[in-house]
Amino acid sequence: MTSKLLRGRTLSFLRWPEATDDHAAWRYEKDGGLLIDNGTIIAAGPYAEVAKRAGAGVETIDHRPHLLLPGFIDAHVHFPQMQVIASYGAELLDWLNKYTFPEETKFRNAQHGRRIARLFLDEMLRHGTTTVAAYCSVHKSSAEAFFAESHDRNMLNIAGKVMMDRNAPDGVLDTPQTGYDDTKALIAEWHGKGRQLYAITPRFAITSSPEQMEMATALCREYPDLHMQTHLSENHAEIAFTQELYPWSRDYTDIYEHYGLLGRKSLFGHCIHLSEREADALSQSGSVAVFCPTSNLFLGSGLFDYQRYRRREKPLRIAAATDVGGGTNYSMLRTMDEGYKVIALNGEKLNPFQSFWQLTRGNAEALSVADRVGTLNEGTDADIVVLNAHATPAMRLRMETVETLAEELFLLQTLGDDRAVREVYVAGQPAKSTIAA
Numbered sequence: 123m124t125s126k127l128l129r130g131r132t133l134s135f136l137r138w139p140e141a142t143d144d145h146a147a148w149r150y151e152k153d154g155g156l157l158i159d160n161g162t163i164i165a166a167g168p169y170a171e172v173a174k175r176a177g178a179g180v181e182t183i184d185h186r187p188h189l190l191l192p193g194f195i196d197a198h199v200h201f202p203q204m205q206v207i208a209s210y211g212a213e214l215l216d217w218l219n220k221y222t223f224p225e226e227t228k229f230r231n232a233q234h235g236r237r238i239a240r241l242f243l244d245e246m247l248r249h250g251t252t253t254v255a256a257y258c259s260v261h262k263s264s265a266e267a268f269f270a271e272s273h274d275r276n277m278l279n280i281a282g283k284v285m286m287d288r289n290a291p292d293g294v295l296d297t298p299q300t301g302y303d304d305t306k307a308l309i310a311e312w313h314g315k316g317r318q319l320y321a322i323t324p325r326f327a328i329t330s331s332p333e334q335m336e337m338a339t340a341l342c343r344e345y346p347d348l349h350m351q352t353h354l355s356e357n358h359a360e361i362a363f364t365q366e367l368y369p370w371s372r373d374y375t376d377i378y379e380h381y382g383l384l385g386r387k388s389l390f391g392h393c394i395h396l397s398e399r400e401a402d403a404l405s406q407s408g409s410v411a412v413f414c415p416t417s418n419l420f421l422g423s424g425l426f427d428y429q430r431y432r433r434r435e436k437p438l439r440i441a442a443a444t445d446v447g448g449g450t451n452y453s454m455l456r457t458m459d460e461g462y463k464v465i466a467l468n469g470e471k472l473n474p475f476q477s478f479w480q481l482t483r484g485n486a487e488a489l490s491v492a493d494r495v496g497t498l499n500e501g502t503d504a505d506i507v508v509l510n511a512h513a514t515p516a517m518r519l520r521m522e523t524v525e526t527l528a529e530e531l532f533l534l535q536t537l538g539d540d541r542a543v544r545e546v547y548v549a550g551q552p553a554k555s556t557i558a559a
C-alpha cells in the first residue's frame with residue numbers, strides 16, 4: 123500500500139505574513155492530518171476529517187506533539203564545498219583561491235564526487251532540507267554524481283555544473299565550448315528526469331570570459347524554462363575586479379543584464395551592495411536575490427538589507443540560503459537565526475512566521491516551484507519536515523515558558539538545528555530515519 127496518514131500539528135503558509143496576528147496568512151491545525159498517496163498530499167486538514175476520508179486500514183504515523191511543515195528549501199549551496207566549510211581567515215577572493223578552488227579540483231575524480239554527493243544529500247535531509255539549488259563543480263561528473271544521488275532519493279533538486287574558464291587553477295576550468303557542450307549533455311540527461319531540474323550555472327563574471335558569457339546567453343535562449351544561477355555583488359574587492367574585467371559595464375548587474383541572464387528563474391547569490399539602479403533592474407526582470415546570512419557574516423561580506431529590498435517601490439524577490447561552504451551551517455533554522463541578526467543590524471526585524479514562510483513557501487515561490495513543494499496543499503509533493511521544539515535540554519527548559527506558536531517557532535529558529543528535526547519525508551517516504559549511520 124502506498125497511502126499513509128501523518129498526524130501532528132500542521133503549519134503551512136498561504137502568503138507572506140504581515141504580522142504575528144495575521145492569521146489569514148497561514149493554516150495551522152492543532153490536530154492535523156496529511157493523507158499521502160503515491161508521494162502526493164491528497165488531503166490536508168483537521169485529523170478527524172482527513173482520517174475519515176482515508177478510511178480504515180491506512181497506515182497512520184502519529185507525530186504528535188510535533189510540528190509538521192513543508193520541507194525546508196535551500197536556494198543556494200555548493201555541494202563540493204563540504205570540506206571547505208570552516209576554513210579560517212579570508213575574504214571572498216582569497217577564500218576562493220586558497221581553499222575553494224583547490225578543493226573543487228578534487229572533483230576531477232568522479233568517485234570523490236559520488237562520495238560527497240551522497241554525504242551532502244544525507245546532511246541536507248538530516249537538517250530538514252528537502253530541496254536545494256546547488257552548484258556542482260566545473261566537472262561534468264560532479265553534476266552526474268549529484269543528480270544520480272538526488273534521483274535515487276526521489277528529491278526535487280535544482281543543480282548545475284559551474285561554467286568557469288578563467289581566473290582559477292587549470293583543474294577547475296572548462297572552455298566556452300566544453301562548458302556549453304557539457305551543460306547541454308547534462309540538460310538532455312537530467313532535466314525533467316523524475317524530479318530533477320537543471321540550472322545553467324556560470325559561476326560568476328570573474329571566472330567567465332565574455333565568450334563563455336555568450337555561451338550562457340545561448341543556453342538560456344535555447345532553454346528558456348531552465349533556472350540560471352550565479353553570484354552578484356557579494357564583496358567590494360569582487361565588485362571592483364569585476365568592473366575591471368568588464369570595463370564597459372555600468373555596474374556589476376549590467377554585465378548579467380547585457381548577456382540576457384536576468385529573469386524570473388534567475389537566482390543571484392548575495393546581492394549585498396546593489397545600487398538603486400541594480401535593484402531596479404533585478405526587480406523589473408523578476409530576478410531573485412538570494413540572502414546567505416551565515417556566509418555573509420563569516421566572510422565579512424556585508425549585511426543584506428532584507429526589509430528594504432522587500433519594501434522598496436520596486437521590490438526584490440528574495441530567497442534564503444546557506445551558501446555552504448562560505449556558509450557555516452547546513453541548517454536552514456541556523457540560517458534564519460543568523461538572518462534575523464543581520465536584519466537586526468539593519469535596524470529591522472523578521473518575525474518568526476515570516477522566517478518560516480521564507481524557508482518554505484517563500485523559497486518555493488522564489489524558485490518557481492511552489493506548485494510542487496513549499497506548502498502542505500493538496501496535490502503537492504509530500505516533502506515534509508517534522509520539528510521537535512523539545513529536542514535538547516535547553517530547548518525543553520525554555521519551552522516551559524512558551525505559550526504561543528510564534529514563540530515556539532522563534533525558539534526552534536534560535537536554538538534549533540538538526541537535533542530538532544525528528545523526521546523528514548521525501549515524496550512521502552521517511553528519509554531521515556533511514557539514512558545509514
Ligand SMILES: [Zn+2]
Nearest residue numbers: 200353391445
Ligand atoms: Zn555561493
